[in-house]
Every structure is written in C-alpha cells, then in structure tokens.
Amino acid sequence: MAIAVNEHADYDPSSPQVMNAFYRRLFPYRPFFLWLNQDHVPAKLYTHREFAFTLQGDVYIRYNSFHTADEFKREVLRLNPSRFEIGPQYSARPRDRKTLPAGALQPQRRELVFDIDMTDYDEIRTCCTDKKICKRCWGFIAAAVKVLDHGLRETFGFKHLLWVYSGRRGIHCWISDPAALDLTDDQRKGLVTFMEVIKGGKEQAKKVNVRGSKDEGSLHPVLKESLELLKPEFVDVCLRDQDCFRSEQGWETLLALLPTDRDVVGPLRADWKNSDKSSMAKWEQVMKLVGEMRTSNSPLFRKYERALEDIILQYSYPRIDAEVSKHRNHLLKAPFCVHPGTGRICVPVNPSLVDEFDPALVPTVGELLNELDRIPPDSGEARKADDYEHTSLKPYVDMFEKHVAAILRDSRGAKRAAKEESMDF
Amino acid sequence: MFKPSTRHNLPALTADVKINKRQSTSASSSSSSSSSRWPYRLNFYDQPPVLDITLEEFEVFAIARLRVLTHIEALSHRSLPFPQFSSAVGTYLKQHLPLSSNTARNVNVLEERRKDEIGHWVLRLAFCRSPDLRARFLRSELALFRQRFETDDAAERAAFLKSLQFDWQLVDAGEKARLETELKTCLWTSGTSKDEAFRAESWFKVPWHTVPDLVGQRRVYINGGMAYVPQSLQISLVLQAFGSRLERALELTAKNLPRLDEDERLGPVLDHLATSFLSGLGAAEYQSESDGNGTTVTADMVDDVARKHFPPCMRNLYDRLKRDHHLKHFARLQLGLFLKGIGLPLDEAVVFWRRMYGATMSDDKFNKEYKYNIRHGYGQEGKRMNYAPKSCQAILTINQPGTQDSHGCPFRHFSPDNLVIFLLSTYPQLDRSSPEMRDILDSVKTSHYHVACTRVFEVTHGLKKGQGLGPDGETVTHPNKFVDRSREMERDRMEAIKAKEGGGDEDVKMD
Numbered sequence: 001m002a003i004a005v006n007e008h009a010d011y012d013p014s015s016p017q018v019m020n021a022f023y024r025r026l027f028p029y030r031p032f033f034l035w036l037n038q039d040h041v042p043a044k045l046y047t048h049r050e051f052a053f054t055l056q057g058d059v060y061i062r063y064n065s066f067h068t069a070d071e072f073k074r075e076v077l078r079l080n081p082s083r084f085e086i087g088p089q090y091s092a093r094p095r096d097r098k099t100l101p102a103g104a105l106q107p108q109r110r111e112l113v114f115d116i117d118m119t120d121y122d123e124i125r126t127c128c129t130d131k132k133i134c135k136r137c138w139g140f141i142a143a144a145v146k147v148l149d150h151g152l153r154e155t156f157g158f159k160h161l162l163w164v165y166s167g168r169r170g171i172h173c174w175i176s177d178p179a180a181l182d183l184t185d186d187q188r189k190g191l192v193t194f195m196e197v198i199k200g201g202k203e204q205a206k207k208v209n210v211r212g213s214k215d216e217g218s219l220h221p222v223l224k225e226s227l228e229l230l231k232p233e234f235v236d237v238c239l240r241d242q243d244c245f246r247s248e249q250g251w252e253t254l255l256a257l258l259p260t261d262r263d264v265v266g267p268l269r270a271d272w273k274n275s276d277k278s279s280m281a282k283w284e285q286v287m288k289l290v291g292e293m294r295t296s297n298s299p300l301f302r303k304y305e306r307a308l309e310d311i312i313l314q315y316s317y318p319r320i321d322a323e324v325s326k327h328r329n330h331l332l333k334a335p336f337c338v339h340p341g342t343g344r345i346c347v348p349v350n351p352s353l354v355d356e357f358d359p360a361l362v363p364t365v366g367e368l369l370n371e372l373d374r375i376p377p378d379s380g381e382a383r384k385a386d387d388y389e390h391t392s393l394k395p396y397v398d399m400f401e402k403h404v405a406a407i408l409r410d411s412r413g414a415k416r417a418a419k420e421e422s423m424d425f
Numbered sequence: 426m427f428k429p430s431t432r433h434n435l436p437a438l439t440a441d442v443k444i445n446k447r448q449s450t451s452a453s454s455s456s457s458s459s460s461s462r463w464p465y466r467l468n469f470y471d472q473p474p475v476l477d478i479t480l481e482e483f484e485v486f487a488i489a490r491l492r493v494l495t496h497i498e499a500l501s502h503r504s505l506p507f508p509q510f511s512s513a514v515g516t517y518l519k520q521h522l523p524l525s526s527n528t529a530r531n532v533n534v535l536e537e538r539r540k541d542e543i544g545h546w547v548l549r550l551a552f553c554r555s556p557d558l559r560a561r562f563l564r565s566e567l568a569l570f571r572q573r574f575e576t577d578d579a580a581e582r583a584a585f586l587k588s589l590q591f592d593w594q595l596v597d598a599g600e601k602a603r604l605e606t607e608l609k610t611c612l613w614t615s616g617t618s619k620d621e622a623f624r625a626e627s628w629f630k631v632p633w634h635t636v637p638d639l640v641g642q643r644r645v646y647i648n649g650g651m652a653y654v655p656q657s658l659q660i661s662l663v664l665q666a667f668g669s670r671l672e673r674a675l676e677l678t679a680k681n682l683p684r685l686d687e688d689e690r691l692g693p694v695l696d697h698l699a700t701s702f703l704s705g706l707g708a709a710e711y712q713s714e715s716d717g718n719g720t721t722v723t724a725d726m727v728d729d730v731a732r733k734h735f736p737p738c739m740r741n742l743y744d745r746l747k748r749d750h751h752l753k754h755f756a757r758l759q760l761g762l763f764l765k766g767i768g769l770p771l772d773e774a775v776v777f778w779r780r781m782y783g784a785t786m787s788d789d790k791f792n793k794e795y796k797y798n799i800r801h802g803y804g805q806e807g808k809r810m811n812y813a814p815k816s817c818q819a820i821l822t823i824n825q826p827g828t829q830d831s832h833g834c835p836f837r838h839f840s841p842d843n844l845v846i847f848l849l850s851t852y853p854q855l856d857r858s859s860p861e862m863r864d865i866l867d868s869v870k871t872s873h874y875h876v877a878c879t880r881v882f883e884v885t886h887g888l889k890k891g892q893g894l895g896p897d898g899e900t901v902t903h904p905n906k907f908v909d910r911s912r913e914m915e916r917d918r919m920e921a922i923k924a925k926e927g928g929g930d931e932d933v934k935m936d
Contacts, residue, residue, distance in 0.1 A: 011466045058793060058794075066870075077540035103555060103556055103557075106556065119829060120827065120829065122829065123828065137691065154648070154649070155648060155649075155650075156633060156647065156650055157649045157650025157651070179632075179634070179650070183634060186637050187634045187637040187855055189637065189641065190633075190634075190638060190639075190640040191633075191634075191637070191640060191641075192637075192638025192639040193640075193641035193642075194640045194641055194643055194647075198828065199825065200826070200828070200830065200838065200840075201827070201829075201830050201831060201832075201833055202826075202828070202830070202831055202837045203831075203835075203839040203840060203843040203844070203847070204838060204839065204843075205582075205840045205843070206840065206844070207828065210643070212613070212838070217613075218610050219610070220610065220611065220643045220646075221606070221607040221611065221645075221646055222646075224610075245692070256842075294728050319828060321827070322827070323824075381464060396630045
C-alpha cells in the first residue's frame with residue numbers, strides 16, 4: 001500500500017486544530033480503556049489511575065483521573081494536549097489528592113515498563129547523533145527488543161508484552177500481566193538490576209561488569225543465552241553496518257576493552273594506526289589472535305574469550321533507562337500519542353517483525369488526516385466503520401486490539417477462578 | 426495462611442495491661458517448663474503475646490529494643506560488609522538485648538525471650554503509624570533478625586525453620602540433573618570444587634519475585650518466572666517471609682490503631698518511642714554552617730571557591746558545566762544542593778545557573794524549565810522541602826550515573842585511566858608517578874573511595890598522610906565538609922598572616 005507522503009504538507013502536528021481532529025476522529029479510545037482497565041466495567045485500575053497531560057506551550061497537568069472512558073475522551077478533547085502520560089493505579093483517586101491526608105496517595109499497581117532511548121547509544125552509533133534516527137540506528141533497537149522480549153517471556157514468564165514506538169528515537173515496553181502489575185518497587189528493582197548489564201558513566205570505558213568482583217566468573221545462564229542471540233546482531237549491526245571500529249576513536253575503545261597484554265594490544269595498535277581496515281577485518285584479526293592463544297596459553301585465552309564476550313554485550317545488549325522501570329510512580333507516554341516533534345504516532349511494534357520496522361514509515365498525524373480527507377463523503381460504508389479503519393493506522397489498532405483481547409481473556413479466567421474460590425469460603 | 430491477629434492483641438496489651446488470667450504463667454515462674462511459649466531463640470512474632478506485664482516493663486522493654494534498632498540503623502548507614510556489621514550488632518546486642526540459645530547456661534533464657542517478644546510488639550504499636558516509620562522499623566527488624574539467624578546454632582535453626590512449615594517446592598533429582606549446567610554456573614563456591622558442591626546442594630523453586638535481592642545479584646537461575654534458590658541461600662527466603670509477614674501485620678495494626686480503646690497511660694509512651702526513633706538519625710545529615718557565621722557566597726565568588734576548595738566530584742561537575750554550558754538532571758541536583766550548602770543564596774543561585782548556561786539557552790526556556798528546579802531545591806516550590814546537600818554515601822550509592830551522565834563520585838564512577846587524567850589536570854600538586862598518586866589509586870582499587878578523596882585533600886592542602894579533615898584524622902564523608910574544612914584552613918592561614926603583619930607593625934612603632 002503506497003501512500004504519497006509528500007503530497008500534502010498542510011497539516012502541522014504542532015497546530016491545535018490538527019491535534020483536535022486526531023483526538024476526535026482517530027485515537028482508539030475503546031481498546032485504550034480496555035488495555036488499562038483489563039475489564040469492561042471501570043475498575044480501580046482505571047478510576048484510580050493517574051494521567052498527566054502536556055498542553056500546548058508546555059503546561060504540564062498531573063494527577064488527573066477519570067471515572068469512565070467517555071469522561072477521559074471529553075477531557076482530552078477539551079484540553080487538546082500535545083501528548084499525555086500514564087502513571088500507576090493509586091490507593092485513592094489521584095484527582096482527589098488535595099482532600100486526602102498527606103501520604104495517603106500511594107502508588108499501588110502499575111504495568112512493568114521499559115524505556116530504551118537512542119541517546120544511550122550515542123557513543124557507539126556512527127550514523128546519527130542526538131535527536132536523529134534512521135533505519136540503520138534502528139538495528140540497535142531491534143537487537144534490544146529481541147533480547148528483552150525473549151528474556152521477559154522465557155526467563156520471567158510474562159505473556160502480555162506491548163512494544164510501542166516512542167515517536168522519535170526509542171521504544172517502550174508495557175507488560176500487563178497481573179503478576180507484573182503487582183510488583184513492588186523492590187521487586188522491579190531486582191528484575192531491572194538483573195536485566196541491566198551496561199552500567200557506568202561517560203568516564204567508564206568498560207561498562208559490562210557481570211562476572212563478579214574479580215571479573216573471572218562465567219556468565220549467568222540467562223546472559224549467556226542473550227549473548228548467543230546477540231552474536232549475529234553484533235556482526236550485522238556493529239561490525240558490518242555501523243562499522244564501529246573503523247575510526248581511530250572507535251578502535252581505541254576496542255583496544256581499551258581488551259585485557260592489557262603487550263604482545264596483543266601493541267602490535268594491533270601499530271597495525272591499525274596506518275591502515276583503514278573495516279571493523280569486520282579488525283574483529284577477525286582479534287579473533288584470530290585470540291584463537292591462537294587457545295593452544296599456546298590457555299589461561300590467557302580464557303581471559304580474552306571473556307573480554308570478547310563482554311565487548312559483544314557492551315555493543316549490542318539493550319541499554320535500558322533503569323529508573324523508568326524501577327518505580328511504580330514513573331510516568332510514561334501513552335501509546336497512540338502523537339510525538340510533538342515528528343508528528344509520528346506512537347504505534348505498537350510487533351517484536352517478531354522488529355527488524356522490518358522502519359521508523360520513517362510510521363504514519364504521521366498529517367498523513368492520516370489526509371487519508372481521511374480522501375474518503376468519499378457519501379459512501380455508506382464509511383459511515384458505519386470507525387474513521388481509523390480507512391487510514392494506515394488500521395493495522396496498528398488491529399494489533400493493539402488483539403493484544404487487549406488476550407489480556408481480557410486471561411483476566412476473565414482469573415476472575416472466574418477467584419469467584420469459585422470465594423464460593424468455597 | 427498467616428493472619429496477623431492484631432485485633433486480639435491490641436486490647437490485650439492496652440486495655441488494662443493485664444487481661445488474660447488464664448495464662449497466668451508469667452515468665453518468671455515458667456522458667457522450669459522450657460518448651461512452653463518460646464521453644465526457639467528465633468521468633469517470627471506471629472502470635473501476639475497474651476500475658477501480664479507491668480507498665481514499667483512495657484516501657485523498659487520497648488526502649489531496650491529501640492536502642493538496638495537505632496544502633497542498627499546507624500550502622501547500616503555506614504555500609505559495612507555484613508560480617509563486620511554482624512559482629513558490631515552482636516556486641517551491642519549482648520549488652521542491651523541478649524538472647525541466648527537453648528544450650529546456654531546460667532541465663533534465664535525464657536526471661537530474655539519474653540523481653541525480646543514484648544519489646545517487639547510494643548514497638549509495632551509505636552511504629553505502625555506512618556509508611557515512613559513502618560519502612561524503617563521493618564528494615565531494622567529485618568537486619569536484627571538476619572543477624573540472629575546467621576549466628577544461631579545450626580540445629581536449633583533447622584528445628585525453628587521446620588516449625589514454620591514453609592511450602593517451598595523442592596527441585597527433584599530429575600530436574601536437577603536436567604539443569605545441571607545452568608545451576609552450576611549460578612553456584613558461587615569458594616574452595617570446594619563446583620561438581621562437589623553441586624552434588625551436595627539442593628534447590629528450592631519459588632516465584633522469582635519472592636527473592637528480588639537474589640535476582641538483582643544474579644545469584645539464582647531463573648526460568649519461566651521461577652527462581653532456583655540453593656539451600657545455602659535459604660536465608661533470603663526466610664528473610665523475605667519474615668519481612669512480608671511483618672509488613673502486612675504492620676499495615677493491619679495501623680488500620681486498627683484508631684479503633685483502639687486507648688488507655689491514657691500508654692499513648693504518651695508510644696508517641697515518645699516513635700519520636701525518639703526519628704530524632705536518633707539526624708546526625709548523618711549535613712547542617713550548613715553558613716547561616717551561623719555569615720559566610721555567604723555570591724555567584725561571582727563560585728569560580729574562585731571552586732578552584733581553591735571544591736572536592737573532586739564537584740570540581741568535575743563545575744568544570745563540565747563551565748565547558749559544556751549544560752549538565753544533566755542528577756548532576757544539576759548534586760551540584761545545586763552542594764552550592765546551597767556552601768552558602769549560595771537562592772537569588773545568587775539563579776544568577777549563577779543562568780550565567781553558566783549562557784547563550785546555549787533562551788531566557789524563556791531557562792525561566793520555564795530550570796528556574797523551577799532551582800527554586801525547588803531551595804524549598805520554594807512543590808512540597809517545599811528543604812533538601813539537604815547530598816552526602817558521599819548518597820552520591821556513591823543513590824542514582825548511579827547512566828551512560829551519558831557525569832555526576833557521581835570520580836573515584837567510584839570513573840575508570841582508573843580517566844581518573845588519573847582528571848586528577849592530573851585538576852590538581853597540579855599531583856604527579857603521575859608520585860607515591861601519593863599510588864596511594865589514591867590503591868584506595869580506589871579496594872573501594873575505599875572516602876580514603877582516596879581524603880588523600881587528595883591532604884595532598885592539596887599540604888597535610889601529612891593520615892591528618893585528614895579534622896583533628897582526629899577524619900575522612901571525607903560529605904562534599905560540604907571538604908569545602909568547609911578547606912575554607913576554614915584558608916581563614917586560619919589568613920589570620921596567621923595578618924597577625925604576623927600586625928606584629929611587624931608594632932615592632933616598627935617600637936623602634
């Protein structure tokens with residue numbers, strides 16, 4: 001389905017009229033409500049939930065909460081925010097907070113969320129910097145999604161993961177399993193610390209330290225599994241595409257990450273200084289050197305083998321923003337918002353097709369409104385269906401609805417089980 | 426399932442302090458029948474005590490335990506390694522709240538256990554009131570329980586665990602064999618070979634979220650949401666069970682407390698206990714001296730003070746800010762509160778930050794996005810909290826820097842090479858191959874960041890090794906103490922010079 005992108009430039013995402021049209025005609029309120037509420041009747045998961053709106057002109061309103069999905073829609077249309085964020089279910093209605101005694105408003109349940117942002121990759125990506133993103137940088141994100149998705153499902157046993165493109169240069173993950181909703185901050189912290197491998201500030205060269213204090217242990221089985229997943233990604237993304245070790249700064253970082261052994265690092269530096277070898281060639285050279293150690297000096301070989309594994313992790317393991325995941329009260333931008341800078345919709349991403357995802361092809365609010373304009377005004381069919389069904393937003397809403405249906409199926413099952421149990425009582 | 430029966434307990438303890446006549450076996454008389462209420466030294470405090478106590482005991486027992494908990498809290502702020510922590514707590518316990526095992530002789534074991542239990546239950550009443558108090562009580566009680574658990578007689582401990590009847594699922598031999606490689610890699614052994622340890626060990630399978638600490642340290646294998654906990658790490662499971670039961674019970678007590686038919690003799694005692702716990706901790710926070718002797722710093726003076734007196738962490742942030750005209754959030758927070766601590770008033774702080782951001786930011790953006798945060802730090806916005814400058818401990822342990830962040834402690838968060846470069850370029854007194862530099866790097870290697878920082882202070886202030894900040898060789902524990910001491914030394918020096926000059930003048934006159 002080819003959509004002419006440059007045909008109309010007249011819809012500006014920063015204009016209030018455009019946003020209003022989007023909220024009026026396109027935002028999928030129904031599945032959005034069900035996704036948060038996990039039930040058809042408004043429950044505490046919805047009524048005690050915090051919504052925060054960012055209005056035009058950067059006015060920020062926190063602690064909104066709504067009784068019903070309709071009330072939410074009315075308020076969105078009235079305020080016409082440039083974006084909005086979702087917080088936790090609190091112990092009381094957040095909107096009542098001024099009437100509550102101090103400390104009575106405590107976060108209780110919340111989806112487990114993850115946030116990966118391209119800025120954390122600035123030191124290792126070579127194609128873009130800062131706010132820019134291209135299909136090539138997406139390789140890092142795709143690798144991250146695959147590893148996290150696998151780990152969260154297989155290791156931690158979660159089922160309902162929703163990956164959402166953040167609209168510019170990152171991706172979010174929302175986990176809606178009841179077990180995830182119930183996690184306390186300590187438990188979230190435990191999980192995140194387990195998953196977080198890349199640590200250390202700007203001035204820390206080696207950012208992967210996961211082998212105990214002497215740096216000699218073997219990798220945790222789960223990390224080992226991630227490493228196997230990442231090996232091909234490392235070759236494709238870091239060596240072939242990004243060519244991370246071509247520049248002097250790039251290969252100096254690589255040398256700094258190798259154990260200091262005069263016979264290895266010195267000659268490599270001398271060799272690379274005067275040549276313009278590709279990252280692939282350099283990596284193969286290092287691999288060959290290390291391979292030769294296997295027979296000649298096996299303790300040293302193991303040391304280098306560990307270092308190489310750590311390098312692969314440092315260049316391709318997901319760099320998550322840990323603080324976002326650790327605390328229940330952290331706000332995160334809602335799916336299907338419009339990114340105020342790019343105009344792109346924060347659409348769900350299918351983790352098994354994440355390689356094919358291209359951020360540049362995500363519909364913008366302007367394109368969607370253009371598509372709406374093109375619906376013949378008198379076609380009876382158009383009347384019946386929701387507006388989004390005639391736009392390229394449809395596949396994304398369908399994906400979202402499928403996800404929501406799975407959550408509802410499980411929560412209904414759980415409720416039935418609880419009912420039976422209470423009958424026993 | 427455990428049900429905290431606080432409701433039965435509250436009236437029992439309060440209505441008349443001696444309610445139950447059925448169980449008139451008061452502790453002193455029951456010393457002969459050893460297996461009655463307290464068969465074990467350890468206690469999960471599941472059942473509230475139903476017995477007679479005097480008002481005096483009510484208070485004395487509680488204060489004894491409170492003293493222990495406050496001490497534990499103070500110790501835990503020093504972030505000692507557990508063995509050291511445990512022995513420090515142990516000696517203190519022996520003095521204030523001894524608890525002996527069944528085999529102990531010449532001690533009234535039951536009297537000790539009675540005291541221990543009553544103290545615990547009284548403090549529950551005192552500390553259930555606010556979430557903050559509850560959390561702190563829980564933390565200290567957990568540390569206390571852990572200390573006792575680890576020092577307990579092995580046989581008695583096993584018997585105690587058996588009495589609790591946990592329903593942990595044991596991993597059967599087939600599964601153990603199937604997961605051999607995974608379980609083996611997660612086994613941290615010292616000395617004995619892994620194969621041997623593997624054969625001897627047995628595993629429990631529990632939902633991962635019941636052992637978040639072990640998960641965070643990657644000490645356990647996890648698959649399908651289940652964590653495989655080796656028997657040797659059982660303590661985590663026990664602590665988790667102790668903690669979650671106590672937490673739930675405290676919340677329940679809090680809910681029921683208002684319904685308590687209060688006896689006026691107990692309320693004041695409980696209030697007093699709660700407040701003394703709160704005040705016992707103020708010492709770790711930094712109190713600015715600037716309002717005392719009026720040494721305010723203006724925006725213009727910051728640069729000079731920075732060059733002469735700033736500790737390395739702040740020097741790093743300040744230099745970065747000067748160079749990049751930008752700092753990320755936690756870095757701003759760290760530097761901003763520190764500047765407040767050295768006596769930079771709010772209006773000067775606004776001037777300072779505005780100037781530092783320079784042309785990189787419009788006035789509009791500054792006023793909208795940054796001024797609020799500055800005012801917030803000074804307690805002028807939001808919940809109007811007067812935030813204290815961050816201590817070394819906070820800088821070292823809270824909000825670890827992410828990949829693009831520059832805050833934190835250089836000794837801890839820089840890699841050694843970059844630390845050397847930073848120190849050499851910042852402090853001309855240091856030399857790459859000097860013994861001082863070696864001292865500093867050695868301290869860093871052994872994670873004694875305070876010691877490394879103190880050494881920098883000594884070198885840059887012409888002090889001998891070991892002199893430290895204060896008269897008794899104090900180490901750096903707070904960036905603001907570093908500055909205060911540095912400025913104090915400068916003042917002393919100035920005064921000494923002045924005195925000398927003054928003396929000289931007089932000499933001239935005499936002539």
